[in-house]
Amino acid sequence: MKKILVIGAGGQIGTELTAYLREIYGAKNVIASDIRATLHPDLMEGGPFIRMDAMDSRQVYQVIQREKAGQVYFLAAILSAVCEKNPEMAWDVNMGCLNSVLRVAHELKFRMFVPSSIGAFGSTTPKHNTPQLTIQRPNSIYGVTKVAGELLCDYYHDKYGVDVRGVRYPGIISNVVPPGGGTTDYAVDIYHKAVKYKTFTSYLKEDTFLDMMYMPDALKAAVSLMEADHDKLHFHNAYNVSAMSFSPKMQAEAIRKHIPGFTVRYDIDPVRQCIADSWPDIMDDSAARHDWGWSPDHDLGSMTKEMIEVLNDRFHKGK
């Protein structure tokens, strides 16, 4: 089979996606790559790794040609809260890396997965059941790069026939690698603090609803879309995918079922609150369900149970 290259494999999604792809397609067929020199030990030991700067299109070209990669999962990016601290770097990295890899995809003709985000929406977007096609006027620089990225992918698909596909991920909750500085990071941290200290300080207000997804569903979405029949896809970048919608207060209540006495205080970060207020509560993902059979396996209850079990084992039983 043709090889698969994961660009940005060292991050929150890339670490678990690489392991998942290796399980499906075989370890030697899935190459991890990142600008970082070292990744999670399981990833470094579990298969091939190439250190690569995605911004350098010559290096990207050489690696993909040499390895004969037929699919690229492109995850290199800077996330929302970090972007806001350095907007120039946000644009340079998020657009520069994508542009560089799309140019190579045009020449070498591989299939590409490029995730967008709920961050591609803004305060003028309908917040509830956010349609697939709707107003996209984000007020964060991260969102600006996500909308521009969606359009650039569509351009390469329509103009040059590049088979580029993507989803708009909600906030992703996971327990292997910490999140990389997004607005929804609190929803991961709350589990760590609940298990370790039985108390948590939230930087978002208790009634801030956001669209969220557990990592196993995020991995399933990526691979299902990449395996889908091209002719059935009405969209390329990017399909809305949803799994659950909750507020910090609701998440705390779900945690209390397993950790009685868990408390939350609120110390609001105005920057992240403003970004969260402009993002959807929940997206309408009927196009993904119709075109390639998307359906999530986890809700808040099942995710909370599993997150607490895994973190309890890690922190209290040393597993």
Ligand SMILES: NC(=O)c1ccc[n+]([C@@H]2O[C@H](COP(=O)([O-])OP(=O)(O)OC[C@H]3O[C@@H](n4cnc5c(N)ncnc54)[C@H](O)[C@@H]3O)[C@@H](O)[C@H]2O)c1
């Ligand atoms: N995590 C989420 O909740 C979430 C939600 C919506 C969308 N997304 C999108 O999914 C993608 C992956 O997100 P993530 O959470 O894994 O991000 P992350 O920040 O955890 O990981 C990004 C990885 O990209 C690497 N990288 C950065 N610049 C690079 C470069 N020049 N060359 C090669 N690698 C480079 C980083 O070293 C890092 O390992 C991003 O496009 C992000 O916008 C993530």
